[in-house]
Amino acid sequence: MFTGIIAATTKMHVSKQSPQGLVLTFATPDGWDDLQVGESIATNGVCLTITAIREHEYDCEVIPETLKRTSFGTSLPTKVNLERALSASGRLDGHFVQGHVDDIGTASDINQDDGEHRLTITINDPYRKLIVYKGSITIDGVSLTIAAVENSSFSVALIPHTLEHTTLGQLAKGDTVNLEFDIIGKYVLNSVQPILTSHASA
Secondary structure, three states, X not given: OEOOOOOEEEXXXXXXEEOOEEEEEEEOOOOOOOOOOOOEEEEOOEEEEEEEEEOOEEEEEEOHHHHHHOHHHOOOOOEEEEEEOOOOOOOOOOOOEOOOOOEEEEEEEEEOHXXXXXXXXXXXXXXXXXXXOOOXXXXXXXXXXXXXXXXXXEXXXXXXXXXXXXXXXXXXXXXXXXXXXXXHHHHXXXXXXXXXXXXXXX
């Protein structure tokens, strides 16, 4: 379980093919000397497991299903957002994040007028019902609040701290991002959808 509060960014050193898919090698952030093999790390919002640790770097394996469901399958980033799993005594500063990517979105507009940095993401139609004004969304692992909703897109406002300490400030139009929708909203929709469907067909 994660919160969407990014603890560090780091560079991807290299990627190589493996029998299981891809092995990604990341630079170990300063102060992360206690990493352990088997530990889960949210990497651009994707829950990855550490499979090997060396001096100043560590490996994670990415299987074909992950490549299919995340932006890693279309374009491997050179820099990623990182969050370690939430400890039982930690503060829940963002919202409940699983590290299970639901969809790949596209940065369709980046507006920096009037001193505000607003990012617009286009999504696939089936997920529109999970977007709620002022609700929570995770973009490349970053917990954000939805500032506006359109038919097939939504916007978030990025504060200077987020721009400085995550990779979102480096996005360009057309870039793909990993999206995880609010887990509570998904459970609610899953519960009420059969009822709505039965009423609609009655």
